Amino acid sequence: MAESNVMLSVKDLEVYYGSIHAIKKISFDVREGEIVTLIGANGAGKTTTLHAISGLVKARSGEISFCGSNLRAMEAHKIIRLGLAQVPEGRRIFASMTVQENLEMGAYIRSDRDKVLEDYERVFERLPRLKERRRQIAGTLSGGEQQMLAIGRALMSNPKMLLLDEPSMGLSPLLVNEIFSIIRDVNNSGVTVLLVEQNAKRALELADRAYVLETGSVSMSGLASDLAADEKVRAAYLGAG
Amino acid sequence: MVEFLTQIINGLSQGSIFALVALGYSMVYGITQLINFAHGDIIMVGAYATYVMLILAGTPLWAAILAAVLFCAIVGVVIEQVAYQRLLNKNAPRISLLITAIGVSMLLQNLFQIIFKSDAKSVSNVLPSFPIPVGPLEISSVTLITIATSVVIMVLLQLLVKKTRIGKAMRATSEDAGAAKLMGISSRNTIAFTFAVGSGLAAVGAVLYVGAYPSITPYMGSLLGLKAFVAAVLGGIGSIPGAMIGGLLIGLAESLTKAAGWSQITDAVVFGILILVLLLKPTGLLGRNVKEKV
Numbered sequence: 001m002a003e004s005n006v007m008l009s010v011k012d013l014e015v016y017y018g019s020i021h022a023i024k025k026i027s028f029d030v031r032e033g034e035i036v037t038l039i040g041a042n043g044a045g046k047t048t049t050l051h052a053i054s055g056l057v058k059a060r061s062g063e064i065s066f067c068g069s070n071l072r073a074m075e076a077h078k079i080i081r082l083g084l085a086q087v088p089e090g091r092r093i094f095a096s097m098t099v100q101e102n103l104e105m106g107a108y109i110r111s112d113r114d115k116v117l118e119d120y121e122r123v124f125e126r127l128p129r130l131k132e133r134r135r136q137i138a139g140t141l142s143g144g145e146q147q148m149l150a151i152g153r154a155l156m157s158n159p160k161m162l163l164l165d166e167p168s169m170g171l172s173p174l175l176v177n178e179i180f181s182i183i184r185d186v187n188n189s190g191v192t193v194l195l196v197e198q199n200a201k202r203a204l205e206l207a208d209r210a211y212v213l214e215t216g217s218v219s220m221s222g223l224a225s226d227l228a229a230d231e232k233v234r235a236a237y238l239g240a241g
Numbered sequence: 242m243v244e245f246l247t248q249i250i251n252g253l254s255q256g257s258i259f260a261l262v263a264l265g266y267s268m269v270y271g272i273t274q275l276i277n278f279a280h281g282d283i284i285m286v287g288a289y290a291t292y293v294m295l296i297l298a299g300t301p302l303w304a305a306i307l308a309a310v311l312f313c314a315i316v317g318v319v320i321e322q323v324a325y326q327r328l329l330n331k332n333a334p335r336i337s338l339l340i341t342a343i344g345v346s347m348l349l350q351n352l353f354q355i356i357f358k359s360d361a362k363s364v365s366n367v368l369p370s371f372p373i374p375v376g377p378l379e380i381s382s383v384t385l386i387t388i389a390t391s392v393v394i395m396v397l398l399q400l401l402v403k404k405t406r407i408g409k410a411m412r413a414t415s416e417d418a419g420a421a422k423l424m425g426i427s428s429r430n431t432i433a434f435t436f437a438v439g440s441g442l443a444a445v446g447a448v449l450y451v452g453a454y455p456s457i458t459p460y461m462g463s464l465l466g467l468k469a470f471v472a473a474v475l476g477g478i479g480s481i482p483g484a485m486i487g488g489l490l491i492g493l494a495e496s497l498t499k500a501a502g503w504s505q506i507t508d509a510v511v512f513g514i515l516i517l518v519l520l521l522k523p524t525g526l527l528g529r530n531v532k533e534k535v
Contacts, residue, residue: 056419076422085423092420094413096529105413108406109425157425 005031007161007192008053008084013062015045015052022048024216025062030161035183035193037203037224039237040213046196047089049213050165054086055079067160081109083160087167089196091150095139099130102138102149106156116156123152126185144175151182161192168199180206200237204228212237243377248500249493254384254453256492257391261446262469263476263484264398265317265439271415271479272428272435273329275338279320279345281466283440287313287447288457289353292364302367310444317440318433320345329432346463353459361456368452387449394445395485398438402481407434415479464508468495471515477528486526 008030015023023045030036038046051057053064055076064071066084080086085106094102103123107116124131127148133141138149147167154162164183168176180202187193197203204210207224212233220227227233262284269277290312294305324345328338368386372379402408413421414431422428450465451457468491476487491511498507518525 054423056422075427076419077425077427080423080425088420088423092417092423094416094420096416097409097412101409104409105421105424105426108410153424 007032008066008194009063010049010053011063013049013052013064014060015048015057016060017048017057022216023052023059026213026216026218028211028218028221030192030194032192033187033190034209035187035195035207037195037197037207037210038213039197039200039203039210041237042198043215044213045216046198046213047165050086050089050163050194050196053163054084080157080159083158084163085154085157085159085161086163087147087150087154087165089165089169091146093138093141093146093149093153095137097138098134099136099138099141099149100134102153103130103156106153109157115158119156119158123155126155126182127152143170144172144178147171147175147179148182151179151186155186155191159191161194162186164193164195166196166198168197168202176202200233201228201239204233204238245500247378247380248496250378250380250384250388252493252496253489254387254492255495256472256489257388258446258450258453258465258488259469259472259491260485260488261391261394261442261449262466263472263488264395264481265443266470266473267476267478267480267484268411268435268439270473271481272411272418272432273325273338274335275325275329276342276470276478277325277436277439278339278342278466278470279324279349280439280443281462281464281469282346282349283313283317283443283462284447284450284465285353285457285459285462286316286349287444288364288451288461289357289362290444291367291448291451292362292457295367296362296364305367306445306448309448310441313440313444313447314437317436317443321433321436326429326432350459350463357459359459361458363456364451365455367448367455370452383452387452390445390449394442398442398481401438407431411435468508468511471511471518474525475514475518477525479529480525480527483525483527 006029010029011027013023013026026049038049040046048057052059053071055071055074059072066082069082071079094105103120110116129145130148130152133145138146141149167179171179183193183195184206195203195207204224204227210221210224210227211218212220212227220233265280266277269275287309290309291305294300294308295302324341325338328341368383371382373382373385402411410421410426410431413424414426414428418428469488472487472491473484475490476483491514494510494514495507498510
């Protein structure tokens with residue numbers, strides 16, 4: 001695929017927490033229209049990598065570029081204006097605000113009011129359960145609904161690319177199905193997706209390509225279908241011998 | 242009975258001043274987890290601003306109030322930018338912030354002592370004063386103006402926080418600053434705005450306070466500020482309705498203690514309430530019970 005297609009590129013990224021070397025020279029890229037997944041065990045550095053991209057933690061060295069902009073030089077709150085939205089780990093919805101207000105916060109950067117109103121309807125169409133609960137305090141939603149709200153909130157910024165951090169965490173298999181089909185649907189509507197998941201099986205089923213993270217480094221990468229069939233990956237992440 | 246009702250109304254009046262000041266403590270704490278001990282001294286700054294405009298410059302009252310509010314808002318933001326911002330950005334330990342806040346408080350007190358000397362300045366008749374009959378009671382106009390002004394301002398503040406874009410950004414930042422950044426909300430702007438609003442409210446509190454007690458000194462803010470801080474803790478620091486309720490309760494506690502003939506121990510009663518709250522319900526009446534983020 002042509003180099004110009006690359007939307008997000010991470011090169012030799014290094015992140016330290018104090019003296020702990022959390023991310024050791026990770027490189028990967030995500031091309032326009034793809035679903036790429038980063039899989040790996042707890043503590044492999046998946047969330048840290050996403051936080052480095054969105055500016056919530058500062059990288060020690062390396063390059064992160066999104067649509068030609070250098071994200072490392074950018075403050076966290078400006079990154080979403082480039083069209084890069086994040087659904088953070090643990091959802092992190094604004095629990096004391098209503099569903100509607102959470103979505104408004106998702107559209108905080110936008111001034112095109114008419115389009116924003118249309119996007120509410122689009123989000124509600126995609127996530128009908130949110131529409132029923134529009135006026136409800138977000139903290140009273142169930143886990144699955146909160147995850148939908150976190151996704152809806154990110155979509156309200158009208159992003160080119162969505163970063164999702166462990167969207168299946170704590171959800172029943174049925175709800176995981178629902179969330180993953182929402183992600184598929186969002187991707188089909190033209191939004192590129194970078195998905196971080198511990199649930200490697202489901203992530204590899206959904207994604208086009210995948211990177212396996214082990215203790216802060218990329219240990220394997222390739223087409224998701226190839227990795228899903230790989231002996232080592234199956235043994236380590238898919239619970240098969 | 243008449244005496245008792247009069248004391249209740251006096252307590253509400255005094256309490257609404259505490260509430261206006263407590264709001265500043267609480268809003269700033271909600272967003273930064275900083276207890277801004279210099280906030281009490283903003284009342285003093287507001288009182289001197291009123292004095293300069295009204296007595297020295299001879300402007301009308303509305304201009305003096307406007308000037309005091311604007312000046313305090315600016316001072317609040319300057320303090321935040323100069324003293325706190327870097328510490329907040331670098332995630333400095335809270336004790337560093339607390340010590341810095343006490344330092345700012347001392348700086349303000351001493352600065353105003355140098356400029357205005359330490360003797361009390363008299364600012365009489367800031368607010369029109371005459372008795373108003375309310376049923377069997379005679380209430381001072383100053384008392385009623387104080388209560389009415391505070392009610393109006395608290396309603397406006399609720400509208401600001403609930404309905405406006407910046408108000409919602411404040412709530413989002415106060416709940417989860419990291420998630421708010423992901424939405425594109427700049428913590429820096431939100432924090433500065435919060436300091437401006439909190440300090441402006443303290444300036445209104447200052448005008449009302451001077452209306453009731455027309456004598457100002459460079460140290461007038463410390464005890465008043467501490468009591469407002471107790472009010473914020475009582476209501477649940479970080480909670481806006483909590484600060485309002487806490488302020489009114491502290492005002493009532495003070496005036497009822499006085500009514501009972503124990504004027505000498507009103508301060509002890511207020512700080513006794515602080516100790517009780519910290520022992521029995523440290524999150525305060527309406528405080529959120531949030532786990533410390535690691």
